[in-house]
Amino acid sequence: xxxxxxxxxxxxxxxxxxxxxxxxxxxxxxxxxxxxxxxxxxxxxxxxxxxxxxxxxxxxxxxxxxxxxxxxxxxxxxxxxxxxxxxxxxxxxxxxxxxxxxxxxxxxxxxxxxxxxxxxxxxxxxxxxxxxxxxxxxxxxxxxxxxxxxxxxxxxxxxxxxxxxxxxxxxxxxxxxxxxxxxxxxxxxxxxxxxxxxxxxxxxxxxxxxxxxxxxxxxxxxxxxxxxxxxxxxxxxxxxxxxxxxxxxxxxxxxxxxxxxxxxxxxxxxxxxxxxxxxxxxxxxxxxxxxxxxxxxxxxxxxxxxxxxxxxxxxxxxxxxxxxxxxxxxxxxxxxxxxxxxxxxxxxxxxxxxxxxxxxxxxxxxxxxxxxxxxxxxxxxxxxxxxxxxxxxxxxxxxxxxxxxxxxxxxxxxxxxxxxxxxxxxxxxxxxxxxxxxxxxxxxxx
Numbered sequence: 253x254x255x256x257x258x259x260x261x262x263x264x265x266x267x268x269x270x271x272x273x274x275x276x277x278x279x280x281x282x283x284x285x286x287x288x289x290x291x292x293x294x295x296x297x298x299x300x301x302x303x304x305x306x307x308x309x310x311x312x313x314x315x316x317x318x319x320x321x322x323x324x325x326x327x328x329x330x331x332x333x334x335x336x337x338x339x340x341x342x343x344x345x346x347x348x349x350x351x352x353x354x355x356x357x358x359x360x361x362x363x364x365x366x367x368x369x370x371x372x373x374x375x376x377x378x379x380x381x382x383x384x385x386x387x388x389x390x391x392x393x394x395x396x397x398x399x400x401x402x403x404x405x406x407x408x409x410x411x412x413x414x415x416x417x418x419x420x421x422x423x424x425x426x427x428x429x430x431x432x433x434x435x436x437x438x439x440x441x442x443x444x445x446x447x448x449x450x451x452x453x454x455x456x457x458x459x460x461x462x463x464x465x466x467x468x469x470x471x472x473x474x475x476x477x478x479x480x481x482x483x484x485x486x487x488x489x490x491x492x493x494x495x496x497x498x499x500x501x502x503x504x505x506x507x508x509x510x511x512x513x514x515x516x517x518x519x520x521x522x523x524x525x526x527x528x529x530x531x532x533x534x535x536x537x538x539x540x541x542x543x544x545x546x547x548x549x550x551x552x553x554x555x556x557x558x559x560x561x562x563x564x565x566x567x568x569x570x571x572x573x574x575x576x577x578x579x580x581x582x583x584x585x586x587x588x589x590x591x592x593x594x595x596x597x598x599x600x601x602x603x604x605x606x607x608x609x610x611x612x613x614x615x616x617x618x619x620x621x622x623x624x625x626x627x628x629x630x631x632x633x634x635x636x637x638x639x640x641x642x643x644x645x646x647x648x649x650x651x652x653x654x655x656x657x658x659x660x661x662x663x664x665x666x667x668x669x670x671x672x673x674x675x676x677x678x679x680x681x682x683x684x685x686x687x688x689x690x691x692x693x694x695x696x697x698x
Contacts, residue, residue: 281369284378286507291379291387294502297495298390302329302397304491308550309401310690311484312543312596314477316680317405318690324404324412328397331413332420336389337361343425344388345372350437352426361385372432373439375624377505387502388428395424395452401596402460406470406677409685411670415661423459423656427451427649442626442637443645444617446514447503449558449609450649457603458650459657460594466661467670469593471677479543489546493522496553500560513621514560518553521560521572525552528576536584544580547601551579554605555612562617562625571612579605610646614639 306325310318332340342358358364361382370381377384396416403412430436431445438445445451479485500518504511529548534540555575556568563571583600586592594600617629617638627638664670671677676684683689 281371281376281378283367283369283380284506287377287505288379288383290507290511291383291502291505294498295383295387295390297498298387298394298502299329299495301390301492301495301499302326302394304488304495305394305397306488307484308488308492308546309404309596311481311486311488312479313404314472314680315480315690316682318480318682319688320409320681320685321400321404323686324400324407324409325397327413328393328416331417332393332396333389335417335420336385336392340392340421340425341385341388343421344392344428345433347434348429350435350440351429353429353433358385373434373436379505384505387505388432391448391452391499392420392424392428395448395456396420398452398456398598398602399460399463401598402464402594403467404595405472405681406467406671408669408672409681411664411668414664414668418660418664419459419657422660423455423653424451427455427652430645430649438641438645441641441645443641444562444613444625444638445558445610445645446561446613447500447557449554449606449613450645453554453557453602453606454610454646454649455606455653457599457601457606458653460598461592461603462654462657463661464592464594464599466658466665467593469591470595471674473593482542485543485546489549492550493553496522496557500553500557504561510561510622513565516565517556517560517563517568520565521556521568521575522549522552524569524572525549525555525576525579528552528573529580530576532577532580547583547597548576548580551575551601551605554579554602555609558606558609559613559617562613562622562629564616564618564621567616567618571609571616574612575605575608578608607646607650610642611639614642 302325306322309325310321313321338360339355341361342355343353346353346357348354364381364385366380366382369376369378370384396419400412428451430438431443431451432439496518497515501511501515504514526545526549529551530540530545533544552572552575555571559571579601582604583597586594586600615629615631617625618632619625619628627635630636630639672681672684
């Protein structure tokens, strides 16, 4: 009975008008219907990327781990979506320190306007803030899902759920605040990240590297492994490419010329990265690889993400080409020169690609594309402000993501088994963890 007042208080809090009109000293900003429609569509496109990523990854693993890989990615939609609503958005975007937002301001989406625009870091936007919450939610969901590519075929599902939940709040939310949140230290210093090169890709790529080091190699790591379904890989890549238009062009937060520019740079960077990766494979291995080229186009999308709304189309093509070649080279070096078992090349694609993109943004960002940027790239006006800020931001993101991921995984490992047993791994996680198979008839025939 003593718990009843507490329960009643919690219920009362949850039943309050959580979507109350924000009390803003500024004049009410009207809603632009075209901008709202575009960002609604973009939010749906970005959500589609997580299932696309699930297919992309699931096509690469052994057939006995397809369901496990799909399930871990789909789980991000539910787990991170709920956490984002409860406190993640507030930690990321509410006013606070330069490091992280105030968890109380938008707890359970309190004080979020639905009938007027909003301001963020001195800029005004003519879409409802609730829509911005949903748009950013999709970014928060896919980021930890990217990490799973380095841990497939050996991670305990229960451990992954806990790691994913803690990582989204302790790693993703602070870095998102640094780059985009109200008063974040990177945005106030003039650093540029249009759609998540640092927040999404450097964070996830570096964290994947650390996680792979902690988890160690798979029992089957030395066995030859080919993708179980190349068509699934290409389907996943197509969904990612399609959804990325919402990821990058949607980050303009308006149906305007900047969105069109970001759309164009996104496509062209992916196309040239596809070609760069394909021809590199052709030269080194003697044959062009469909799966490799699909990974290459994703690398191009990663590289252009921080720069999509800041660079010209020719520069985007150059960035994509650089990304395709550099990420291919990095993935090969990681595999050959180390014993690291980053199963699906998450670090080589997202970590290296995100770092390249952040640096190249510091070289090529131009006011001719986006007059609102505070500083241009070094190769545009030969000033070092933007390049130095982006270099510092990149280094700090790498250090923070690596340290926090290490501490977080080690902490979880004290309470729960991180890896499945060798017997479970050999049997496949589909059966040992979930009791399900991607194709029952074929499984029964073996």
